Amino acid sequence: MARNEPFGCHRCGRQVPPLQGGCRNHCPYCLHSQHVDINPGDRASDCGGLLVPVGVEHSGKKGWVILFRCERCGASRRNKAALDDPLAPDDFALLVALSR
Numbered sequence: 001m002a003r004n005e006p007f008g009c010h011r012c013g014r015q016v017p018p019l020q021g022g023c024r025n026h027c028p029y030c031l032h033s034q035h036v037d038i039n040p041g042d043r044a045s046d047c048g049g050l051l052v053p054v055g056v057e058h059s060g061k062k063g064w065v066i067l068f069r070c071e072r073c074g075a076s077r078r079n080k081a082a083l084d085d086p087l088a089p090d091d092f093a094l095l096v097a098l099s100r
Helices: 092-098
Strands: 050-059 063-070 076-080
16 A cells, blocks of 8 residues: 655655655655655665656656656656645756756
8 A cells, every 4th residue: 555644855854745646755845755665655665775866857648757866776766746736846946957
């Protein structure tokens, strides 16, 4: 069962609320994440490394998708941006900066 719970960001230290209507896996303020999932919300990865946003792409079906690379194990991950979340939308200016 997928878990969607608040967390403290391991990079910027801000408290991140759960995503409305899905599972949040990254900080909306700095876009970093922690490598704790294999599939969104499953908490099945034992790596725990910092997932650094390294790029962004736009999909007609999913919208903006953030590309991550784990600093510890090198794994690549992708996650849909949460621009329409009413409590804590992803920082659009950071997404634009990643697209350059």
